[in-house]
Amino acid sequence: MSVLEIDSVSIHFGGIKALDNVSLRAGEWEIVGIIGPNGAGKTTLFNCITGFYQPTKGKVRYRGKNISKMPVHARTAMGIGRTFQNVGLVKGTTVLQNLVTAQHLQVAYDPWAGILGGPSTFAEERRVDDRARQILELLDLEEVRDARVADLPYGVLKRVEIAAVLATDPDLLLLDEPGSGLGPEEAHKLGDTLLSLRKEFGLTIVMIDHHVPLVTRVSDYMYCLNFGEVLAEGKPDDVRRHPEVVRAYMGEDPDQPDDTMVVQPEEEYV
Amino acid sequence: MTTTDETRSIPIVDDLTSEIPPVIDEEFTDESDEVEAFRPSKAGWFARGLVWAVLAWLVFAYPVNFFSPFNVGVSDADTASLAVIFAIVGLSLNVLLGYAGQISLGHQAFVGIGAFTSAYIVTDLKLSFWLAIAIAATFGAVQAAALGAISLRVSGLYFALVTLAYGTFAEEFLFGITALTGGEGGKPAPRPVAFADEYRYYFLCLGFLALVLWLDWRLTRTKAGRGLMALRENPRVASSYGINVKAYIMLAFVVSGLFAGIAGSLLAHHDEVIVGSRFNFQLALIFVLMTVVGGLRDRVGVVIGSVFFALLGSGKLVTMLNLGGFFEGVLGLPTEFVALVVGPILLLLTITKYPGGIGQQVAPIRVWLSGRRFDRHAGAVQEVEVNDVRA
Numbered sequence: 001m002s003v004l005e006i007d008s009v010s011i012h013f014g015g016i017k018a019l020d021n022v023s024l025r026a027g028e029w030e031i032v033g034i035i036g037p038n039g040a041g042k043t044t045l046f047n048c049i050t051g052f053y054q055p056t057k058g059k060v061r062y063r064g065k066n067i068s069k070m071p072v073h074a075r076t077a078m079g080i081g082r083t084f085q086n087v088g089l090v091k092g093t094t095v096l097q098n099l100v101t102a103q104h105l106q107v108a109y110d111p112w113a114g115i116l117g118g119p120s121t122f123a124e125e126r127r128v129d130d131r132a133r134q135i136l137e138l139l140d141l142e143e144v145r146d147a148r149v150a151d152l153p154y155g156v157l158k159r160v161e162i163a164a165v166l167a168t169d170p171d172l173l174l175l176d177e178p179g180s181g182l183g184p185e186e187a188h189k190l191g192d193t194l195l196s197l198r199k200e201f202g203l204t205i206v207m208i209d210h211h212v213p214l215v216t217r218v219s220d221y222m223y224c225l226n227f228g229e230v231l232a233e234g235k236p237d238d239v240r241r242h243p244e245v246v247r248a249y250m251g252e253d254p255d256q257p258d259d260t261m262v263v264q265p266e267e268e269y270v
Numbered sequence: 271m272t273t274t275d276e277t278r279s280i281p282i283v284d285d286l287t288s289e290i291p292p293v294i295d296e297e298f299t300d301e302s303d304e305v306e307a308f309r310p311s312k313a314g315w316f317a318r319g320l321v322w323a324v325l326a327w328l329v330f331a332y333p334v335n336f337f338s339p340f341n342v343g344v345s346d347a348d349t350a351s352l353a354v355i356f357a358i359v360g361l362s363l364n365v366l367l368g369y370a371g372q373i374s375l376g377h378q379a380f381v382g383i384g385a386f387t388s389a390y391i392v393t394d395l396k397l398s399f400w401l402a403i404a405i406a407a408t409f410g411a412v413q414a415a416a417l418g419a420i421s422l423r424v425s426g427l428y429f430a431l432v433t434l435a436y437g438t439f440a441e442e443f444l445f446g447i448t449a450l451t452g453g454e455g456g457k458p459a460p461r462p463v464a465f466a467d468e469y470r471y472y473f474l475c476l477g478f479l480a481l482v483l484w485l486d487w488r489l490t491r492t493k494a495g496r497g498l499m500a501l502r503e504n505p506r507v508a509s510s511y512g513i514n515v516k517a518y519i520m521l522a523f524v525v526s527g528l529f530a531g532i533a534g535s536l537l538a539h540h541d542e543v544i545v546g547s548r549f550n551f552q553l554a555l556i557f558v559l560m561t562v563v564g565g566l567r568d569r570v571g572v573v574i575g576s577v578f579f580a581l582l583g584s585g586k587l588v589t590m591l592n593l594g595g596f597f598e599g600v601l602g603l604p605t606e607f608v609a610l611v612v613g614p615i616l617l618l619l620t621i622t623k624y625p626g627g628i629g630q631q632v633a634p635i636r637v638w639l640s641g642r643r644f645d646r647h648a649g650a651v652q653e654v655e656v657n658d659v660r661a
Binding site: 050051052071072073076077081082084088089090091092093097100101102104105107109111112114115116117121125164165168 | 512518
């Protein structure tokens with residue numbers, strides 16, 4: 001059974017078809033990459049999966065269950081975690097506090113018990129705090145533990161965001177441009193991190209990124225979206241070389257594929 | 271090839287993190303790592319102990335004329351009780367305005383409903399004060415929940431208008447129903463026998479303030495408080511963290527209503543006869559002013575701000591500082607309006623220069639009192655927080 005199954009989803013905003021009959025699936029432990037030019041509907045697709053948008057047509061299934069009508073927080077409770085394109089963190093507080101907040105659903109007591117100050121809540125708070133520290137350690141983020149999110153540079157925040165989403169204890173991780181703003185070396189390191197996280201946490205990952213070499217390296221399967229439609233899908237290397245994909249990205253003749261698109265990744269990373 | 275890649279990639283990450291200045295937020299860091307080596311000297315401890323003793327004296331002894339070098343009378347104890355009740359109202363409004371980012375311009379209705387509920391139960395139903403305050407808190411919570419349900423549908427400026435209208439409606443209509451509130455003559459609200467005396471009543475109010483402070487402290491340190499913090503700043507991120515945004519906004523309204531109900535009940539029995547016209551819009555305005563000037567999300571600041579406005583509003587502060595001649599004589603400003611003139615000036619100062627309000631001003635002292643080094647900049651990390659109120 002696939003973890004995520006998107007069944008011919010369409011979403012219209014007024015006259016604009018942001019997504020048109022898009023189907024996608026991600027199997028257990030798979031890393032699925034989504035590429036596509038700006039405005040192709042990649043983030044809209046994530047918003048349909050997490051529940052920020054209701055698809056006009058079609059279904060979103062998670063482990064066989066139709067979740068198309070569920071609210072966002074209920075989907076998080078089922079194990080869908082996501083990051084945001086422009087950093088989804090609570091900016092006014094510290095990194096540690098963000099990770100503690102993200103464990104909201106793992107906190108064992110009722111919110112009212114917490115307000116009354118029930119004795120068990122103190123121990124539970126310590127547990128949650130320890131867990132947050134562990135996750136930060138795992139991602140090499142101890143140095144920034146007590147820093148305020150608003151004071152940190154973008155590159156670090158992208159990693160903090162992954163730490164925060166891991167704190168929600170996801171099964172399915174949706175990463176929206178985790179590699180944006182990273183140089184080639186950092187992107188390579190991010191790839192390693194993702195592969196090891198999948199192993200460690202048993203994750204299924206769907207990631208959007210413009211960094212084609214990164215997506216190609218870590219993905220087991222790749223989709224390319226353009227104008228709200230699936231342009232191509234298949235093994236990463238095939239999709240990347242697919243003439244339609246090259247044309248969508250480069251606007252060039254498919255018979256003369258651009259060097260930068262095809263050659264770069266293998267020379268540098270494999 | 272891969273090994274060189276790995277070794278090459280390490281310094282880059284190091285670079286990234288080493289550029290970050292180690293910002294330490296006093297509010298959220300835990301004791302364990304922060305205590306470092308600093309321990310106050312003996313003299314340091316003595317100085318801190320002295321200040322603590324003076325504070326304790328100011329709160330527990332001065333208002334009840336115990337060990338007081340000044341002549342403090344019954345009416346001063348009465349004002350002190352009012353100040354404590356205002357502090358509870360301030361904390362109630364702080365839950366909405368500070369934690370949930372929801373504006374309430376009708377908070378006098380929250381308090382008034384608690385007050386009349388309590389008065390009705392004690393006077394008409396002849397039940398005990400303790401039961402009355404519990405039911406007043408419940409009623410406060412229920413009416414707040416109703417308003418909360420509206421806030422989920424109407425937001426921003428329009429919700430502010432709804433609360434404004436609600437407050438006025440409560441004052442003009444609800445509190446004018448003679449059968450329930452005694453109409454213009456008001457409703458008697460006798461105190462419990464054991465606390466009939468002004469001095470004893472003051473300690474009763476202090477006790478309830480302590481309870482509210484405890485609940486407020488636990489709220490901010492647990493799940494619900496963190497949920498509110500996240501949803502106030504970014505509801506999308508909050509919901510992707512698994513926080514049920516609507517449920518937690520409702521929770522904030524209920525908690526705020528509970529606190530306001532307690533304050534209302536205490537206010538009714540403080541006045542002993544409660545009149546509907548007491549809960550006018552001016553009062554709501556003072557409530558908002560004292561909370562914001564006190565410093566949103568800063569417990570100590572809100573309490574100080576509320577006490578300040580209670581003393582200012584009752585004219586006590588003007589008399590104490592002998593400024594009556596200045597305000598009434600020189601400026602031609604009656605004492606009862608001083609709060610409404612001074613308040614907005616302080617509000618402007620808060621918004622433009624000291625976003626943390628009074629809480630920010632006293633943070634260095636608070637940090638020092640808790641046994642850490644005196645740091646003039648403690649608490650200054652707070653940034654302008656006024657725009658995050660979705661009004």
